[in-house]
Amino acid sequence: MSxxxxxxxxxxxxxxxxxxLMDLLxxxxxxxxxAYAEQCDQAADWLVADLQSLGVExxxxxxxxHPMVVGHVGETGxxxxxxxxxxxxxxxxxxxxxxxxxxxxxxETGNGQVIRGRxxxxxxxxxxxxxxxxxxxxxxxxxxxxxxxxxxxxxEESGSPSLVPFLQQNAxxxxxxxxxxxxxxxxxxxxxxxxTRLRGLVGEDFxxxxxxxxxxxxxxxxxxxNPIRVLTRILADLHDETGRITLPGFYDGVEELTDEIRxxxxxxxxxxxxxxxxxxxxxxxGEQDRTPLEMIWSxxxxxxxxxxxxxxxxxxxxxxxxxxxxxxxxxxxxKQDPDAIQTAFRTYLESRLPEGFSIDYxxxxxxxxxxxxxxxxxxxxxxxxxTEEWDRPAAYIGCGGSIPIAGHFQxxxxxxxxxxxxxxxxxxxxxxxEKFHVESFHKGIRSWARILAALT
Amino acid sequence: MSxxxxxxxxxxxxxxxxxxLMDLLxxxxxxxxxAYAEQCDQAADWLVADLQSLGVExxxxxxxxHPMVVGHVGETGxxxxxxxxxxxxxxxxxxxxxxxxxxxxxxETGNGQVIRGRxxxxxxxxxxxxxxxxxxxxxxxxxxxxxxxxxxxxxEESGSPSLVPFLQQNAxxxxxxxxxxxxxxxxxxxxxxxxTRLRGLVGEDFxxxxxxxxxxxxxxxxxxxNPIRVLTRILADLHDETGRITLPGFYDGVEELTDEIRxxxxxxxxxxxxxxxxxxxxxxxGEQDRTPLEMIWSxxxxxxxxxxxxxxxxxxxxxxxxxxxxxxxxxxxxKQDPDAIQTAFRTYLESRLPEGFSIDYxxxxxxxxxxxxxxxxxxxxxxxxxTEEWDRPAAYIGCGGSIPIAGHFQxxxxxxxxxxxxxxxxxxxxxxxEKFHVESFHKGIRSWARILAALT
Numbered sequence: 034m035s036x037x038x039x040x041x042x043x044x045x046x047x048x049x050x051x052x053x054l055m056d057l058l059x060x061x062x063x064x065x066x067x068a069y070a071e072q073c074d075q076a077a078d079w080l081v082a083d084l085q086s087l088g089v090e091x092x093x094x095x096x097x098x099h100p101m102v103v104g105h106v107g108e109t110g111x112x113x114x115x116x117x118x119x120x121x122x123x124x125x126x127x128x129x130x131x132x133x134x135x136x137x138x139x140x141e142t143g144n145g146q147v148i149r150g151r152x153x154x155x156x157x158x159x160x161x162x163x164x165x166x167x168x169x170x171x172x173x174x175x176x177x178x179x180x181x182x183x184x185x186x187x188x189e190e191s192g193s194p195s196l197v198p199f200l201q202q203n204a205x206x207x208x209x210x211x212x213x214x215x216x217x218x219x220x221x222x223x224x225x226x227x228x229t230r231l232r233g234l235v236g237e238d239f240x241x242x243x244x245x246x247x248x249x250x251x252x253x254x255x256x257x258x259n260p261i262r263v264l265t266r267i268l269a270d271l272h273d274e275t276g277r278i279t280l281p282g283f284y285d286g287v288e289e290l291t292d293e294i295r296x297x298x299x300x301x302x303x304x305x306x307x308x309x310x311x312x313x314x315x316x317x318x319g320e321q322d323r324t325p326l327e328m329i330w331s332x333x334x335x336x337x338x339x340x341x342x343x344x345x346x347x348x349x350x351x352x353x354x355x356x357x358x359x360x361x362x363x364x365x366x367x368k369q370d371p372d373a374i375q376t377a378f379r380t381y382l383e384s385r386l387p388e389g390f391s392i393d394y395x396x397x398x399x400x401x402x403x404x405x406x407x408x409x410x411x412x413x414x415x416x417x418x419x420t421e422e423w424d425r426p427a428a429y430i431g432c433g434g435s436i437p438i439a440g441h442f443q444x445x446x447x448x449x450x451x452x453x454x455x456x457x458x459x460x461x462x463x464x465x466x467e468k469f470h471v472e473s474f475h476k477g478i479r480s481w482a483r484i485l486a487a488l489t
Numbered sequence: 490m491s492x493x494x495x496x497x498x499x500x501x502x503x504x505x506x507x508x509x510l511m512d513l514l515x516x517x518x519x520x521x522x523x524a525y526a527e528q529c530d531q532a533a534d535w536l537v538a539d540l541q542s543l544g545v546e547x548x549x550x551x552x553x554x555h556p557m558v559v560g561h562v563g564e565t566g567x568x569x570x571x572x573x574x575x576x577x578x579x580x581x582x583x584x585x586x587x588x589x590x591x592x593x594x595x596x597e598t599g600n601g602q603v604i605r606g607r608x609x610x611x612x613x614x615x616x617x618x619x620x621x622x623x624x625x626x627x628x629x630x631x632x633x634x635x636x637x638x639x640x641x642x643x644x645e646e647s648g649s650p651s652l653v654p655f656l657q658q659n660a661x662x663x664x665x666x667x668x669x670x671x672x673x674x675x676x677x678x679x680x681x682x683x684x685t686r687l688r689g690l691v692g693e694d695f696x697x698x699x700x701x702x703x704x705x706x707x708x709x710x711x712x713x714x715n716p717i718r719v720l721t722r723i724l725a726d727l728h729d730e731t732g733r734i735t736l737p738g739f740y741d742g743v744e745e746l747t748d749e750i751r752x753x754x755x756x757x758x759x760x761x762x763x764x765x766x767x768x769x770x771x772x773x774x775g776e777q778d779r780t781p782l783e784m785i786w787s788x789x790x791x792x793x794x795x796x797x798x799x800x801x802x803x804x805x806x807x808x809x810x811x812x813x814x815x816x817x818x819x820x821x822x823x824k825q826d827p828d829a830i831q832t833a834f835r836t837y838l839e840s841r842l843p844e845g846f847s848i849d850y851x852x853x854x855x856x857x858x859x860x861x862x863x864x865x866x867x868x869x870x871x872x873x874x875x876t877e878e879w880d881r882p883a884a885y886i887g888c889g890g891s892i893p894i895a896g897h898f899q900x901x902x903x904x905x906x907x908x909x910x911x912x913x914x915x916x917x918x919x920x921x922x923e924k925f926h927v928e929s930f931h932k933g934i935r936s937w938a939r940i941l942a943a944l945t
Contacts, residue, residue, distance in 0.1 A: 065802070123800070123802060125800075126703075191804045192804070218708075232710075236805050238805065243769070244770055246768060246920050246921065247582075247920040248919075249918050250792050250794065250818060250820065250889075251890020251891060252785070252890060253785070253889070254792055254818075254889055255775040255788055255790040255820065256765065256773045256775055257770055259774070259793060261792075261793040261796050262725075264721075265720075265796070268717070268721040269718075269724075308712070312702060313700055313701035314700055314713055314714060315843070315844045315845035316714070316843060316844060316845070318712060318714035318715070318718075319711045319712055328712040329708070329710070329711050329712050334710040336710050336715050336807075337715060337721065338717075338799050338800055338806060338810075339717075339799035339801045339806070339808075339810075340797065340798050341796065341797045342793075342795065343793065343794050343795035343816070344795040344816065345795045345814075346521070347523065347852075348521030348648070348852060349521065349647065349692050349694065349794070349852060350578060350794060350816075351690070351792075351818055351919065352919055352920070353792060354795075360799070360801075362805070364706065364707070364711065387772060389770050389771035389772070398805050432707070433706075433709070433711060434706075434707020434807075435807075458708065461702060462708075463703065463807065464703040464705070465702065466702075
């Protein structure tokens with residue numbers, strides 16, 4: 034049978050597939066830092082060339098930021114759009130990495146062999162599972178199945194500023210029957226999963242200015258209001274004692290779980306003590322009256338992702354700084370409105386500034402939450418394919434992260450998305466020592482071959 | 490008359506004195522940063538050579554940190570110890586400086602000519618007022634008056650770790666009749682002043698660790714406690730709504746003003762609106778039931794001098810960091826016990842950590858407040874000498890800063906200290922664009938000549 038031949042080809046070609054991924058991982062395509070613009074471009078070129086080698090009509094498409102890679106192949110049959118991103122997170126703090134983040138290697142661990150390096154899991158390794166499935170298919174059949182469109186983004190880790198305009202400008206070209214997005218994980222490291230709900234995100238990067246210059250605390254301490262004092266009070270008051278977020282109107286649009294989903298999630302037997310224990314934590318930090326899975330899948334959050342102000346070097350400097358800054362983000366769910374929350378947050382910030390203080394906003398970021406239509410039959414076909422490959426029933430789950438692309442595909446292209454990925458909770462994406470399990474990479478490739486067979 | 494000849498000599502030699510100060514300012518003797526150890530040494534050598542040129546038996550004395558400069562001259566008469574420090578504060582943020590902080594120059598401003606550069610006011614310019622007074626005296630008289638001992642420290646801006654052991658080990662050599670310390674300011678930029686009360690200081694530099702690694706807020710946001718959330722809550726709660734510091738026992742040993750001092754301070758007509766307005770602030774930040782002068786001279790404070798955690802680079806990174814850090818300092822008054830306050834602060838910090846979190850302490854710093862005995866007749870003599878030079882009645886004032894040396898001189902050498910200095914409030918010490926008024930430098934030198942004449 035032809036699928037078996039493709040799977041066999043995936044197995045025999047796997048060492049070469051791993052080498053190809055290593056090549057891509059060596060390109061430091063950090064999208065948030067303008068210093069790496071050239072490397073982002075280089076990663077896009079690499080992917081264009083690789084798609085072309087599969088007979089895909091692929092090209093690099095310029096944007097005001099990092100380029101998109103778009104490819105098309107096939108004339109008839111179901112038309113699938115595959116999305117992944119080739120950009121990666123910054124690597125700091127670099128001294129916590131065991132090796133150069135952009136010099137990947139295979140490592141043996143207590144949990145099996147892993148590919149260690151920035152982007153191994155998020156998202157280059159995942160992106161390549163689909164490409165490698167196509168390569169094996171092409172080797173066996175001489176052509177790819179159905180009609181495929183590829184869309185690889187280079188700004189996913191920096192808020193995707195060019196994505197919406199690009200989708201709008203190329204809507205006709207990108208309109209397909211279904212989107213496949215590979216940027217999520219297995220449930221609990223072993224159970225294959227299709228994510229059907231994603232949290233949204235609102236981010237603000239701002240600086241509070243008090244005194245017009247840095248002051249000496251000997252001369253001004255006690256009489257001059259310290260911007261760090263103002264900032265810490267503002268940030269601390271974003272949560273009440275029960276873990277609830279205090280921003281007025283914040284919970285507008287947050288929906289309660291249906292009984293069906295609630296009982297399905299209970300059936301997953303999520304071991305939150307182990308989940309937290311793995312990273313050295315003891316107690317869930319969210320609203321005290323919510324279950325741990327609700328906290329990460331169906332409840333909104335507020336977190337300070339960065340804070341800085343005053344003297345942070347070696348030794349002491351008794352300075353009252355002129356400024357203090359923070360990056361704050363909110364994860365959104367249900368029908369929470371990113372614009373309304375951003376407005377509420379700015380209103381809150383400004384209402385808490387002492388007279389004479391000012392605030393400047395820098396970067397911002399925002400996207401609503403998404404929910405997928407599991408009544409589209411493709412979902413059940415994919416779930417069966419995943420179940421066959423992993424020998425565990427695949428689950429429909431939530432995801433705490435934001436993959437705004439799914440919302441944009443719906444809004445701009447009228448397209449449903451299937452979010453399937455093979456990451457594990459401990460892949461340390463966005464952290465030092467990121468890795469991707471070799472098993473995830475291998476079975477991920479095989480999973481896509483099965484899904485392609487099921488959908489085309 | 491001999492004093493007039495010395496004053497005339499000071500006036501005629503003033504351009505050369507300014508050049509010498511410029512030379513010293515060009516040495517980047519930043520004591521808090523180990524990268525500048527060699528430059529601190531170089532500044533000490535410069536001072537040894539300069540004192541030797543005045544016939545002072547001077548030498549560089551090694552310590553575990555930066556060296557002390559000690560010099561002696563004279564055999565009979567009142568024995569005075571002069572103290573200053575040759576180290577300077579770090580210069581960051583460098584981009585807020587109008588010029589290289591270590592390439593000083595004379596600049597014309599709306600308030601007269603200034604010497605611009607790191608250390609111009611704190612404390613190289615002040616230290617040199619005394620040295621230049623001695624140089625003029627020597628030029629006129631062929632020798633220096635009375636018996637003089639010089640002690641120049643190189644670690645004042647980094648908590649003076651070597652000072653106490655050095656004073657203890659050299660107590661016999663340094664025991665004199667009175668100490669003169671030049672590291673303070675004029676009152677309100679024009680009225681000469683002798684500082685008779687100094688606040689103490691307790692500082693803590695610490696890091697809170699929660700998760701064992703940085704986490705992705707998509708995966709862990711809502712369930713994992715963020716160390717920045719913990720830190721901001723802890724820091725925010727250090728002040729209550731009335732500006733009072735909440736640390737248990739913090740106000741033990743804080744004394745109320747006597748009626749005499751209260752009315753003397755009222756007579757100074759301190760213009761707090763202008764004082765704050767000069768740096769862009771509107772309202773006094775201290776305890777609401779205290780006067781502005783109390784807030785800076787006789788009330789204790791708590792300030793965060795630095796805070797950092799998470800991602801602080803360009804763009805967004807939706808990280809839940811493993812750690813968050815702060816540098817916190819308390820200015821102390823009266824009989825507040827630095828050790829007790831440090832213990833109370835650590836107890837407070839640890840009591841507020843969630844289970845599973847840990848805290849590491851790095852640098853610390855501590856010294857009690859000081860009060861000077863104005864019944865020593867030398868105080869009235871010096872006050873008259875200052876009044877003559879500045880043509881305004883000199884005042885006994887408080888100082889919000891910590892100059893722990895005065896306490897150490899009392900405790901270790903049994904020595905009273907007279908704190909006389911010529912800085913202005915807007916000298917921007919510890920900040921970008923530090924300056925020292927040429928008038929302060931000039932009249933400062935003349936003031937010391939008058940004081941030397943009055944005391945010897």
